[in-house]
Amino acid sequence: MTRSTPHSASLLTRMRVFCGLLFGLRKHDFRAAATWINTMYPGVSPVGRLVKFLRWSLWQMWWEIPDALCTATFAPDVSRTPIWLADGNPLENHPWGIDAKARLPERVQVVVIGAGFTGGALAYHWSRRAAADPEMTMAVLEMGEAASGSSGRNEGLVVMGRYCHMVEQTVLKHLPAVRPDLSEPDRRQLARQFAVAYCRAAYRNGDLIEETIRREAFECDYARQGWVQARDADQQTALAESVRTALETGLTDWTSVNPAEVLRCTGMRVEHNAGFSIAAASFHPAKWVWALLKMAIQSQKVKFYSRTRVQKVERVGEEYRVHTTRGVIQTRHVVNATESYTPLLHPQFHDRILPTQTQAASGNGGPAEMQPHVGISGTRGFFGKHGDKVMVGSDATRVPDHEAGRIQPSRFITKFLLGEMRRYFGDSRYHITHEWSGTVSYTPDEYPVVGVMDGHRQHIIAGMAGSGTGVSFNAGRCLVNRILGLMDEPDDYPPEYFAPTRLLDPRNHLWPELKSD
């Protein structure tokens, strides 16, 4: 493989780019900077982190970004439409666009709020498992369009969830706050149990997605070629430990690959071993959601209403009244598939489900060496090739609840990502045409919630920590089975691990028994 001589910006260009970056800083750039300062230098004092970060940012602004901008350009009117939604939406304005007389039903068995991965999964499983009986209808209500939330704005990877060691670490960090009664070794044991429960469910999730795409012949550009995650020199010990945990627990999707294998799989040049999720896949995320919903609607057991915002859910005796911008629906069950938007509808989740902004950009050109259909993450950003488009993305910064779903990408971050892409792939001509952001949600222990949230019949699936494909489909299956009282399939989301009481009322949450092995 040959590489052209790297481009280097002139002094004048450096000064122009530097000033442009400095004076172009916006509110979100400062918020994102705070996130990066807190996460980039583990174990360093706050002042030390600040100093290191400032030095690093000046280096980026003076060297890396100006050099990258020698070969990268932005369209004069960069679109804010995510690339996945750029060619239109087959369920746009459904059903109102095709049936001017359509009305919301007065009564259904289940109302699902939100039509992304999670709402689509619930609809699909309901259509397969519920009886063909008008009394058993599910209504899916979406305030925007199907897949207009994060599900239509992401990187397009079907992940095998977060790897075991990562889940163990995030849960362990949080446990002293909610289980002060446990000794340190017991907390470690509990964190390990949480991680194993999460990964087992996630592995089944990945396999179910593949089975479903094949069985139903969904056309959503699915390919299963894994996900490579670069690691720097100072992250090698942690990588080795994470692979050891995978071997110990038998959750061996997570492994490591050497730089030659990284180059072969992805086209990315690294100097150190990278993490590798073997069974991760890539797909067109919005086509996946639309395919699930279309199949569900065809069954007649599911009705889908876009452009219908839920304003309030009110419990009345054994039922619920769901108040929407188009009227009220009476229902026996409610499922919130609202991810980062949840605290707006249910304020009790404020500070428990944390809207967190991530962004991406896409354009023409990019590195010829970059391989398609494989997940590619650098240490601070992700890259992907989809057809003739190359995508770059990054960020995980908490935003206020009311900013959930806003499209407000940082141009600074996009330019930084151009430098990162150059670092891994070398120079390439790249013309950015689309740039957008979305909000995912994190819980304080970065562990999802799947289950009943009010002690009655209102459920939630949320807090998927940016790994929605690793949770939503299997969790949707399990919730549908619970609502229907079906016990013929395994339930991978036991309440002791996943019930929302873990966040809402940890003292009275029924925590899992500690296993002695």
Ligand SMILES: Cc1cc2nc3c(=O)[nH]c(=O)nc-3n(C[C@H](O)[C@H](O)[C@H](O)COP(=O)(O)OP(=O)(O)OC[C@H]3O[C@@H](n4cnc5c(N)ncnc54)[C@H](O)[C@@H]3O)c2cc1C
């Ligand atoms: C840039 C980026 C890259 C990512 N990359 C990946 C990846 O590669 N793989 C992966 O697995 N995950 C990825 N994620 C995360 C993934 O997209 C999410 O985890 C997933 O989309 C969550 O699905 P969801 O259906 O639960 O939520 P959403 O897709 O956010 O859907 C929630 C829906 O609820 C609707 N809604 C909210 N409130 C109301 C209301 N009151 N009334 C009616 N409707 C309402 C919203 O309009 C929205 O459509 C990424 C996210 C981003 C932003």
